[in-house]
Amino acid sequence: METYNIALIGFGGVNRALAELIATKNSLWERDLGFRLNIVAVSDLYLGSVISPNGLDAKTLVEANFAKGGFGGLSGGSAEADNATVINTAPADIVVEATFTNPKDGEPAVSHCRWALKSGKHVVTTNKGPVALAAQELKALAKANRAHFEYEGSVMSGTPVIRMAKNCFAGAEMKGFEGILNGTSNFVLGRMESGLDFASAVAEAQALGYAEADPTADVEGFDVRLKVVILANELLGANLQPEKVSCQGISGISRFDIEAAATANSRWKLIGSAVRNADGTVTGSVSPRQLPLEHPLAGVNGATNAVSLNTELLGSVTVTGPGAGRTETAYALLSDIVAIHRAQSGNLAKEAA
Amino acid sequence: METYNIALIGFGGVNRALAELIATKNSLWERDLGFRLNIVAVSDLYLGSVISPNGLDAKTLVEANFAKGGFGGLSGGSAEADNATVINTAPADIVVEATFTNPKDGEPAVSHCRWALKSGKHVVTTNKGPVALAAQELKALAKANRAHFEYEGSVMSGTPVIRMAKNCFAGAEMKGFEGILNGTSNFVLGRMESGLDFASAVAEAQALGYAEADPTADVEGFDVRLKVVILANELLGANLQPEKVSCQGISGISRFDIEAAATANSRWKLIGSAVRNADGTVTGSVSPRQLPLEHPLAGVNGATNAVSLNTELLGSVTVTGPGAGRTETAYALLSDIVAIHRAQSGNLAKEAA
Numbered sequence: 001m002e003t004y005n006i007a008l009i010g011f012g013g014v015n016r017a018l019a020e021l022i023a024t025k026n027s028l029w030e031r032d033l034g035f036r037l038n039i040v041a042v043s044d045l046y047l048g049s050v051i052s053p054n055g056l057d058a059k060t061l062v063e064a065n066f067a068k069g070g071f072g073g074l075s076g077g078s079a080e081a082d083n084a085t086v087i088n089t090a091p092a093d094i095v096v097e098a099t100f101t102n103p104k105d106g107e108p109a110v111s112h113c114r115w116a117l118k119s120g121k122h123v124v125t126t127n128k129g130p131v132a133l134a135a136q137e138l139k140a141l142a143k144a145n146r147a148h149f150e151y152e153g154s155v156m157s158g159t160p161v162i163r164m165a166k167n168c169f170a171g172a173e174m175k176g177f178e179g180i181l182n183g184t185s186n187f188v189l190g191r192m193e194s195g196l197d198f199a200s201a202v203a204e205a206q207a208l209g210y211a212e213a214d215p216t217a218d219v220e221g222f223d224v225r226l227k228v229v230i231l232a233n234e235l236l237g238a239n240l241q242p243e244k245v246s247c248q249g250i251s252g253i254s255r256f257d258i259e260a261a262a263t264a265n266s267r268w269k270l271i272g273s274a275v276r277n278a279d280g281t282v283t284g285s286v287s288p289r290q291l292p293l294e295h296p297l298a299g300v301n302g303a304t305n306a307v308s309l310n311t312e313l314l315g316s317v318t319v320t321g322p323g324a325g326r327t328e329t330a331y332a333l334l335s336d337i338v339a340i341h342r343a344q345s346g347n348l349a350k351e352a353a
Numbered sequence: 354m355e356t357y358n359i360a361l362i363g364f365g366g367v368n369r370a371l372a373e374l375i376a377t378k379n380s381l382w383e384r385d386l387g388f389r390l391n392i393v394a395v396s397d398l399y400l401g402s403v404i405s406p407n408g409l410d411a412k413t414l415v416e417a418n419f420a421k422g423g424f425g426g427l428s429g430g431s432a433e434a435d436n437a438t439v440i441n442t443a444p445a446d447i448v449v450e451a452t453f454t455n456p457k458d459g460e461p462a463v464s465h466c467r468w469a470l471k472s473g474k475h476v477v478t479t480n481k482g483p484v485a486l487a488a489q490e491l492k493a494l495a496k497a498n499r500a501h502f503e504y505e506g507s508v509m510s511g512t513p514v515i516r517m518a519k520n521c522f523a524g525a526e527m528k529g530f531e532g533i534l535n536g537t538s539n540f541v542l543g544r545m546e547s548g549l550d551f552a553s554a555v556a557e558a559q560a561l562g563y564a565e566a567d568p569t570a571d572v573e574g575f576d577v578r579l580k581v582v583i584l585a586n587e588l589l590g591a592n593l594q595p596e597k598v599s600c601q602g603i604s605g606i607s608r609f610d611i612e613a614a615a616t617a618n619s620r621w622k623l624i625g626s627a628v629r630n631a632d633g634t635v636t637g638s639v640s641p642r643q644l645p646l647e648h649p650l651a652g653v654n655g656a657t658n659a660v661s662l663n664t665e666l667l668g669s670v671t672v673t674g675p676g677a678g679r680t681e682t683a684y685a686l687l688s689d690i691v692a693i694h695r696a697q698s699g700n701l702a703k704e705a706a
Binding site for chain 1: 374381382385386511512513516517520521522523524525526647649651652654666667668669670671672673674675678680681683684687688691699
């Protein structure tokens with residue numbers, strides 16, 4: 001039986017949901033997965049930092065209604081967040097990075113991952129920034145330090161599209177993909193089909209908590225662009241940077257466009273895609289497309305995401321699943337830890353042989 | 354670089370498609386997958402048997418227009434099929450079983466698998482019979498003989514639903530599944546929506562080669578029932594037998610039913626499903642269901658298959674892909690061989706350590 005000590009960087013919705021799972025599921029995981037998780041540190045911009053080598057009680061952590069700087073009142077705690085100290089010094093096997101995505105340079109999350117890997121700790125993350133902008137460097141660092149860098153939750157939350165493409169499509173000859181990768185813009189388009197104009201649909205998405213106060217990243221395609229970069233690099237072995245991916249969002253779509261599509265038995269969707277060209281290069285793009293209703297992605301509604309993988313031997317396979325959600329995204333972190341555990345168990349078997 | 358010697362049992366569409374791939378893809382596989390395939394034996398009821406320890410030329414095998422008993426004209430060949438001798442004595446690492454599915458007792462395919470595993474050969478198969486009816490015995494035999502028993506193609510051809518559920522959903526807590534698992538019946542229902550009656554739709558499916566001369570297994574749900582058994586046993590850890598799965602096909606659906614569904618914004622689909630009950634038992638069933646158009650499976654048209662996996666932590670994830678096709682099913686065999694190769698490479702690494 002393995003216990004993995006974990007350090008949570010960021011204590012917003014996702015890492016809080018992971019702590020909730022830990023509070024109730026450890027016995028089940030012991031039985032079914034062969035490990036349990038022990039939270040030895042948490043750092044959060046708002047709440048502060050705490051390092052507790054013997055482990056923090058997950059239930060207390062989740063249920064205590066900490067005020068700003070509240071970790072300062074805990075043994076081993078501080079009212080100030082000190083991510084560097086937590087990552088470098090906490091006795092963690094795995095650092096769980098779930099801070100905000102910075103689409104410019106991925107910081108400070110890239111540094112969080114770098115510190116962790118350099119100190120020999122595994123990293124699991126749901127943060128698109130480090131994966132889209134620094135995956136090659138971080139993978140090399142992981143390899144050099146015999147650590148794992150896993151990031152299933154960076155695209156489509158816990159829907160296992162990255163792991164599936166890697167483990168289950170070898171030899172199928174991946175040619176490209178196209179997907180609905182942003183639930184907010186998909187929700188907005190759906191509401192426009194029901195008669196709302198763009199601004200009213202965005203306002204409704206904000207009221208429901210789907211869209212942020214500044215909806216630009218969602219509706220202008222920038223969020224999808226990062227995901228296209230991640231998937232193209234993972235699935236097609238590309239080395240794309242975001243600025244090389246053409247990007248058009250949905251803010252230019254009018255009710256007239258929506259109605260014209262309906263008249264033509266079709267529907268607007270914001271599609272992120274990439275294709276391998278004849279010369280081996282990979283081209284990615286983000287743009288609204290008018291899909292016929294019988295298209296496999298046309299029926300993907302609301303906040304659901306989907307991606308169609310186009311292969312030479314198997315044709316097209318589409319995976320549809322949640323694209324967001326606290327627990328669904330926390331599951332991505334768990335699935336990354338399962339992958340680490342399985343690889344570690346293999347290594348242990350080798351060392352014992 | 355590994356070369357796997359393979360013996361093909363049955364030389365119908367699927368194994369012939371695998372031979373076609375071998376004829377053109379071995380260099381690509383060497384580079385991308387780390388192995389090449391060498392056909393050392395073929396046995397087929399119609400064509401006879403041939404054992405060629407140095408390997409048969411795949412291109413010749415595919416392009417030669419053999420008559421009945423034609424393998425008798427080859428060096429090492431016989432006009433009579435002798436599966437037992439081929440499986441027991443050919444110098445094969447892997448036996449590729451792709452004979453017909455016998456829904457009663459799985460024979461002779463179960464014996465083919467048994468002989469192969471007992472002689473220490475791996476088995477890859479697209480045949481539902483051995484997997485639905487004898488998986489526990491064959492898995493135990495494989496384990497005892499340090500061989501692999503792989504069967505991705507037994508459900509949804511090469512669409513990797515079995516491998517995906519095993520490798521990518523650990524810890525998600527699988528609660529059940531529901532799927533469209535028979536392309537022929539799905540095609541027939543679609544044609545009935547276009548105005549054909551049941552008999553005419555079946556006749557069209559037969560004319561197009563989707564349905565066999567006796568369409569019973571497809572339209573009465575018996576094919577789906579075997580797939581429900583396979584998926585329930587794999588995904589939910591059940592030990593179901595086909596006779597325990599309630600089964601109703603689509604032959605009782607009238608044009609009146611089809612029209613009534615359309616009026617209610619819904620659509621008939623033949624659904625195979627299983628669910629884990631509160632007491633831990635698993636119940637499977639096959640029946641036509643009237644799905645609202647917004648249901649994730651309602652838009653799956655024609656010969657395409659799909660399955661929704663229902664989980665506790667991740668909600669529902671749907672995989673949509675080809676359910677049949679020569680090359681698509683041959684890819685399932687390739688993906689099984691990739692899985693064997695990866696496991697073997699791990700074992701070799703262990704032995705070298």
